[in-house]
Amino acid sequence: MKLLVxxxxxxxxDEVEIQLKKQGYRMTELASSGGxxxxxxxxxxxxxxxKDIEQLQEALKSACLDLEKRKQRKSKQAHRYTSFLLNVKDAAPFMTIGK
Structure with a gap:
């Protein structure tokens, strides 16, 4: 099992959330800013x-490109998103903080 941040x-x-939920992906969404x-x-x-990592990454990319195509605009930035892939066992110490 992996954790994709x-x-x-x-x-x-919004587009990522809608499209990926339709495809059956479960996610946790956190509002964030700054930094x-x-x-x-x-x-x-x-x-x-x-085994599903590549498919998820393609779905993320596709959702962003679909939005740009529908709104007829190109991204003004170099990256639409940044992702980090972690082994769940490596993320476990962060999940136990405060227990």
Missing amino acids: CIIDNVYA FWRKGNTTFLFGVEE
Whole structure:
């Protein structure tokens, strides 16, 4: 099991949530700002099996591109989102803080 942490520009957040839920992905959504991209963004947490990682990453990319195509606009930034892939066993120490 892997944990995909995806920090995405708020412009794409609603579309990502809608499309990925339709595809059966379960996620946790965290509102976040500052620091990383210094503007409004949303952080999604996905629990995913290793065999499904590539499919999830393609779904994220597709949701962003679909929004741009529908609104007929191109991204003004180099990246639509940034993601980090962690082994769940490596993330476990963070989940036990405060217990």
